[in-house]
Every structure is written in structure tokens, then in C-alpha cells.
Amino acid sequence: MALSGANKDGREVRIYEYLDELNTDLADYIAELSEASVKERGVFAIALSGGSLISLMGKLCEAPYSKTVDWAKWYIFWVDERVVAKNHADSNYKLAKDGLLSKVPIVPSHVHSINDTVSAEKAAEDYEFVIRQLVRTRVISVSDISDCPKFDLILLGMGPDGHVASLFPNHSILDEKEEWVTFLTDSPKPPPERITFTLPVINSASNVAIVVTGTSKAEAVHSAIDDVGPDCPTLPAKMVQPTKGNLVWFLDKAAASKLDSAKFSE
Numbered sequence: 184m185a186l187s188g189a190n191k192d193g194r195e196v197r198i199y200e201y202l203d204e205l206n207t208d209l210a211d212y213i214a215e216l217s218e219a220s221v222k223e224r225g226v227f228a229i230a231l232s233g234g235s236l237i238s239l240m241g242k243l244c245e246a247p248y249s250k251t252v253d254w255a256k257w258y259i260f261w262v263d264e265r266v267v268a269k270n271h272a273d274s275n276y277k278l279a280k281d282g283l284l285s286k287v288p289i290v291p292s293h294v295h296s297i298n299d300t301v302s303a304e305k306a307a308e309d310y311e312f313v314i315r316q317l318v319r320t321r322v323i324s325v326s327d328i329s330d331c332p333k334f335d336l337i338l339l340g341m342g343p344d345g346h347v348a349s350l351f352p353n354h355s356i357l358d359e360k361e362e363w364v365t366f367l368t369d370s371p372k373p374p375p376e377r378i379t380f381t382l383p384v385i386n387s388a389s390n391v392a393i394v395v396t397g398t399s400k401a402e403a404v405h406s407a408i409d410d411v412g413p414d415c416p417t418l419p420a421k422m423v424q425p426t427k428g429n430l431v432w433f434l435d436k437a438a439a440s441k442l443d444s445a446k447f448s449e
């Protein structure tokens with residue numbers, strides 16, 4: 184049984200007692216957005232994170248989604264990527280390829296991963312160039328208020344420290360306003376070299392989902408959703424506030440355990 188609530192900012196919080204329910208509802212949510220976007224624009228531009236998110240999306244590889252989703256219309260991007268070879272265990276591309284993309288009929292030329300043969304700085308620059316080309320051809324929409332790309336869906340995970348994508352607490356890249364894609368070489372979580380979408384790009388998306396499971400993240404979830412704690416305003420997850428788009432949090436019972444509301448009966 185899921186608990187769900189929306190607040191006045193249009194932010195929705197969905198809490199699941201069982202992981203299987205979260206996985207099914209997440210697959211439904213993605214499939215519905217894909218259908219709506221393909222109907223409206225003919226394509227679905229989706230940006231993935233790494234980490235636990237990919238296994239939580241696993242139901243998409245199964246029936247009915249494997250048959251009903253219009254995979255040929257999907258264009259895949261990465262919200263953040265570690266600057267390592269594509270076959271490296273730390274690669275977010277490899278994680279998604281092994282766990283999702285190799286199991287469904289995605290068009291290979293629609294998969295836009297980073298250039299893994301150059302520096303982090305150059306990889307970020309090249310990736311932004313690729314995104315600019317696809318904005319020009321309208322594979323990715325453009326925001327009418329920020330001129331940023333407007334992805335149909337951006338999927339985020341969150342670390343126990345409240346980081347999303349490769350936007351870490353107290354890091355100067357949280358202030359980046361000009362670039363669409365930036366880089367860091369001092370990530371507090373290994374590996375140190377990464378590229379990441381900036382907050383203006385994340386907040387320009389039509390839809391953003393933050394998918395979080397596990398007790399280790401309950402404090403950061405509480406801080407970001409209940410607006411508490413001295414670090415709250417600068418917690419990266421809290422800074423995800425789509426300007427015009429929708430934000431949905433998908434939480435399991437453990438991640439939601441410190442929220443002010445939302446209690447399941449034992």
C-alpha cells in the first residue's frame with residue numbers, strides 16, 4: 184500500500200511499504216510519461232542517473248512494459264557520469280547498459296553517453312555540445328523561461344549526504360548558472376572526476392523524479408522534504424525545484440522513516 188501526498192508547490196511524495204510496489208509504480212510513471220511525450224512531441228528525452236536507480240527501474244525490462252513502451256522513440260542521456268572508461272565498473276553508462284539498455288530495443292544511435300577518452304573538462308564541454316545540437320533539432324525541447332534544455336524526464340537518485348547527480352553539498356558547482364554541463368575533479372565520493380548537469384538544467388525539466396531507498400538516506404530525505412536542519416537550504420536534493428515542471432519523490436518506508444508525516448501502521 185502506498186502513501187502519497189502533494190503540497191502547494193506541486194511537489195508530490197510517494198511512499199511505499201514494499202520495494203516491489205515502488206518498482207512497479209516507478210515503471211508505470213516512466214511508461215506514462217513516455218507515452219505522453221511520444222504523443223505530444225514524437226520522442227521521449229530521458230536523462231538517467233547511476234547508482235541504485237537503475238536496479239529500481241528493472242521492471243521496465245519485463246512485461247508489459249518491455250512490449251508496450253515505444254522504445255524506438257527514446258533518447259537516452261546521463262544526468263551525471265564518472266569520467267572512466269565505458270567498460271569500467273564505476274561507469275554510469277555501463278550500469279545502465281547492463282541493467283536496462285541491453286534488455287530493451289533502444290536504438291543505439293539514440294544513446295548519448297559521454298566521450299570517455301578525454302579529460303573531465305573536455306567531456307563536459309563535448310556533452311553540452313551534443314545536447315545543444317539535439318535542442319536545435321528539437322529532439323530535446325527548450326525551456327521558454329531559461330533557454331535551458333527541457334528534458335521530458337530527469338531521474339535522480341540521492342546519496343546519504345543529500346547529493347543528487349554529481350552535485351555535492353557545499354561544492355561550488357551548485358552555484359553554476361551559465362553552463363548546462365559542468366565537471367568536477369574533486370568529488371567527495373569516488374571516483375573524483377565526473378561531469379554533471381547543472382541545477383538550471385535539472386530545474387528546467389518537464390518532470391523530475393528523485394528515487395530514494397534505505398535508512399541511511401532517511402535524515403537527508405527529512406531535511407530536504409520537511410525543510411529542516413541548518414544545511415537544508417543548500418542541500419542539493421532540496422535545491423531540485425523545477426521551475427515549471429513536476430517533481431515526484433519515490434521513497435521506500437525506510438527512506439521515509441524520519442519524515443514528519445507519513446507513518447505506516449505496524
Ligand SMILES: O=C1O[C@H](COP(=O)(O)O)[C@@H](O)[C@H](O)[C@H]1O
Pocket residue numbers: 232233234235236263264265275339340341342343346347348349372
Ligand atoms: O555517485 C552517484 O551517486 C548518486 C546516488 O547513488 P545511490 O547508489 O546512492 O542511489 C547517483 O544518483 C549518481 O548518479 C551517482 O553518480
